Amino acid sequence: MNIVLIGFRGTGKTAAGHLLARLLGVPFYDTDALVEEEAGARIHEIFADLGEEGFRKMEKEVIASLPAGPGVFATGGGAVLSPENVEHLRRGRTVVLLQADAATIEKRIRDTSRPHLTTLGLREEIRQLLALRRDAYLSAADICVDTSARSANEVAIHIKRLLSEGTVPVQGMERAARTIAQSGIPGDEAGALLEKVGTIGDNPALRFYGIAGYPSLHSRSPQLYAQLFSYFGINAYYTRFHDPSLSRILSLAGDLDLRGLSVTIPFKQEVISAIDQPDGHCTAIGACNTVLFCGGKSYGYNTDWMGIRDPLAEEKGKSAVVLGAGGAAAAAVYALLSLGMEVTVLNRTVERALALASRFGCSSGVPGDFDRIRPEVVVNATPVGMEPDRGSPLSREQLVPGMTVFDLVYTPPETPLVRMARSAGCRVVTGREMFVRQAQAQFRHFTGIDAPLHMIREMMG
Numbered sequence: 001m002n003i004v005l006i007g008f009r010g011t012g013k014t015a016a017g018h019l020l021a022r023l024l025g026v027p028f029y030d031t032d033a034l035v036e037e038e039a040g041a042r043i044h045e046i047f048a049d050l051g052e053e054g055f056r057k058m059e060k061e062v063i064a065s066l067p068a069g070p071g072v073f074a075t076g077g078g079a080v081l082s083p084e085n086v087e088h089l090r091r092g093r094t095v096v097l098l099q100a101d102a103a104t105i106e107k108r109i110r111d112t113s114r115p116h117l118t119t120l121g122l123r124e125e126i127r128q129l130l131a132l133r134r135d136a137y138l139s140a141a142d143i144c145v146d147t148s149a150r151s152a153n154e155v156a157i158h159i160k161r162l163l164s165e166g167t168v169p170v171q172g173m174e175r176a177a178r179t180i181a182q183s184g185i186p187g188d189e190a191g192a193l194l195e196k197v198g199t200i201g202d203n204p205a206l207r208f209y210g211i212a213g214y215p216s217l218h219s220r221s222p223q224l225y226a227q228l229f230s231y232f233g234i235n236a237y238y239t240r241f242h243d244p245s246l247s248r249i250l251s252l253a254g255d256l257d258l259r260g261l262s263v264t265i266p267f268k269q270e271v272i273s274a275i276d277q278p279d280g281h282c283t284a285i286g287a288c289n290t291v292l293f294c295g296g297k298s299y300g301y302n303t304d305w306m307g308i309r310d311p312l313a314e315e316k317g318k319s320a321v322v323l324g325a326g327g328a329a330a331a332a333v334y335a336l337l338s339l340g341m342e343v344t345v346l347n348r349t350v351e352r353a354l355a356l357a358s359r360f361g362c363s364s365g366v367p368g369d370f371d372r373i374r375p376e377v378v379v380n381a382t383p384v385g386m387e388p389d390r391g392s393p394l395s396r397e398q399l400v401p402g403m404t405v406f407d408l409v410y411t412p413p414e415t416p417l418v419r420m421a422r423s424a425g426c427r428v429v430t431g432r433e434m435f436v437r438q439a440q441a442q443f444r445h446f447t448g449i450d451a452p453l454h455m456i457r458e459m460m461g
């Protein structure tokens with residue numbers, strides 16, 4: 001048994017961790033205590049001498065050199081803010097997030113000698129830090145446990161049970177696995193899923209992820225995530241949901257106690273209303289492609305817009321045209337506006353262009369307006385050029401040297417638009433680059449770990 005406890009101060013990591021270690025008959029390690037031992041000083045003295053930065057540096061060194069286990073490892077409240085720490089902590093271990101409401105945390109830590117991390121009063125500091133750290137905690141965990149109404153002893157017993165019996169009934173998992181296996185997904189994936197669920201008794205801490213789409217058979221996410229989970233030593237299996245009904249997919253996700261869901265066409269818009277807490281980017285774009293489940297709640301994110309923004313980070317303030325007015329176009333408009341660009345949406349159905357543009361306060365028109373605008377940046381957010389289509393949304397004459405052409409279509413890797421833009425001397429960004437970058441951001445949400453871009457590119461082949 002190799003378990004890491006993470007969470008805010010006052011959620012019971014040390015008390016429950018000691019008891020859990022005793023129940024499991026393994027050693028207990030507390031990263032704060034190890035830092036104090038290393039420094040020969042108490043945490044508040046380290047903060048006073050070296051500041052938070054000095055403490056975090058020592059904490060990082062301690063986490064990087066923790067014994068491999070078996071053991072129960074409790075971490076300081078801010079440890080998982082660093083993806084590097086999370087990478088070390090997760091390798092070969094099950095991470096349990098201990099949660100508690102703000103009032104319980106305040107009651108538990110009011111009289112401790114721990115340093116304040118801000119100049120705010122205790123109640124406000126707890127409220128603000130919990131909000132600030134929420135996503136890092138959610139991402140780094142395999143399992144979430146609410147400790148608000150439980151004693152340390154009850155928490156330890158509860159975790160031990162989850163780790164030996166799993167988080168949901170096996171019969172429900174088996175039923176869900178059979179339904180998914182018969183939904184038309186590739187035979188090898190169906191077999192692997194049935195095998196994982198069939199042997200869950202030997203590996204009850206295994207967590208499930210998946211992609212929801214219809215169709216979803218073209219998606220390469222299962223292959224990519226299998227490689228990422230294996231590389232980072234994470235005990236997880238990523239499957240594929242191929243079903244026209246989102247509510248059926250979400251019900252199967254519940255039976256498997258899914259940890260994370262990638263969402264693709266046609267569910268990116270619909271899924272928002274099914275999520276307990278979509279973040280501000282999802283709500284503004286009107287689409288969500290990443291869902292995390294933790295402690296009975298769901299959290300929504302959009303990483304598509306980041307996959308468009310990041311390759312264009314050097315092109316701030318330029319004039320841009322987005323071709324298309326669907327979900328990908330909305331993410332593109334949001335990304336370009338975040339870079340201070342002047343954006344015009346052009347779409348064959350002009351009413352849809354107008355509707356999208358007016359949501360974001362930008363201009364709109366039909367594809368024929370392109371020559372009048374002569375943009376510096378153009379993003380193709382239509383499926384024109386996607387296999388088996390061989391067309392291009394722009395002609396060779398419309399592409400001029402110095403223009404940046406971003407084609408979101410990624411099958412084939414070299415679309416007719418990309419080929420023409422290269423030969424016209426344009427800067428070209430491919431849909432594959434968007435996919436790689438949104439996958440990097442999604443993996444960070446799913447695990448708290450930063451996978452390098454070059455690694456994802458190589459794994460994509």
Ligand code: NAP
Pocket residue numbers: 265304307324325326327328329347348349352380381382383384386408409410431432434435436438
């Ligand atoms: P969508 O919601 O269906 O929207 C498609 C848009 O393209 C609509 O505005 C539609 O115009 C327009 N369109 C469709 N066929 C057209 C044609 N033959 N000529 C001109 N315009 C046409 O689709 P989406 O989700 O936004 O996806 C759009 C593209 O982005 C897809 O090719 C997808 O593969 C790509 N994408 C890539 C990534 C990545 O990671 N690289 C991620 C997401 C999406 P009307 O309004 O007139 O119907």
